[in-house]
Amino acid sequence: MICHRPVLILDSGVGGLTVLREVRFKLPYERLVYVIDDAAFPYGGWDEIPLAERLIDLVGRQIELHDPKVVLIACNTAFTLVGEALRAAFPDMAFVGTVPAIKPAAHRTRSGLISVLATPGTVRRAYTRDLIARHASNCHVRLVGSDLLAEMAEAHLRGDDTADADLLTEIADCFLEDGARRTDIIVLACTHYPFLANRFREIAPWPVDWIDPAEAIARQLARVVETARVLPAGNVSVRGVEAQPDQAIFTSGRRDADSLRLLTGFGLSA
Known part of the structure; x- marks a missing residue:
């Protein structure tokens, strides 16, 4: 079976859920992988050089693991720092960013x-x-x-x-x-x-x-997904495509009960 290539969403914590919620409305049949970089939370206090190095390395590893069709950086702090560097480092990958509205x-x-x-x-x-x-x-x-x-x-x-x-x-x-x-x-x-x-x-x-800005970000993501589409959208009635649940990944490996309940409420397995 061929796996449905996901949309990858990354944030330092659960803030990206505000964007994920809107993405679901715009792209209800896309599979979502939400990477929570809680090992580095919060990004706001990091110095620029070590944070940039961490983000480029983290995104590269997640691209290798999940082969996404699009990467959404659901974090103003991250994208305003490394948006252009990510596009330069991974020229074959489509990126959608989050910037102040x-x-x-x-x-x-x-x-x-x-x-x-x-x-x-x-x-x-x-x-x-x-x-x-x-x-x-x-x-x-x-x-x-x-x-x-x-x-x-x-x-x-x-x-x-x-x-x-x-x-x-x-x-x-x-x-x-x-x-x-x-x-x-x-x-x-x-x-x-x-x-x-x-x-x-x-x-x-x-x-x-x-x-x-979540709704506007989701609209832009929908446009980019349409142009980057490799397989038809939809987890049902797509011949030869294996349905998989939306997934959340904690970079720390820690998964406390409150966070798991929250993610379940957003339809994510962890």
Whole structure:
């Protein structure tokens, strides 16, 4: 039997599930392999050179193991660092990346005041500042890096309590007032953060539009999968193709009960 070539999704933790959820809507018959690089979580505090080396090595090993048709890097920190390097290292592989949604934010803002809520790594990237220069030069864009939100999101998904005051400390710098103008758009530039979006709305000092790029990423993935297709999509009625479940892989080898329950809820076996 011929195995159905999967779509490979990679993130440092469970944040990529926000994107995987949308991918399922767009590509319900594609097999998904979700690589959770929990051995290196969180990426945001890593120095650039060792993180880049780790990511290129990790992606290369996963390509060799799974022979995916497309690789989706579901992490702003990772893709803004090594997106171009991955394409250069693996020229025969199709990649889809995750970058801060600055362009749509610039189109939607009315006040001209935008904040990008990200990890410290994404905030530091020249890639991020280039996006601002190309797509939001007429806006005031505030970059806000949080050391803790990704870990808070993972704790939230495990059912652990996070105090409103602690969350507000992490997002407070996103809210800027300039005379009669106020920040009206906040870009969630880490795939973990949408899991906390409802909490953000509850504690925000005023209403803003929180941009979650997951649906746009899934749309782009669907376009790339269509052009990269080798076998027909679908785990049923495809002659000679062996159906396999969607799979999650932990790079640490550790699989705690809470994480396994979460992944099962997203239809992943581990």
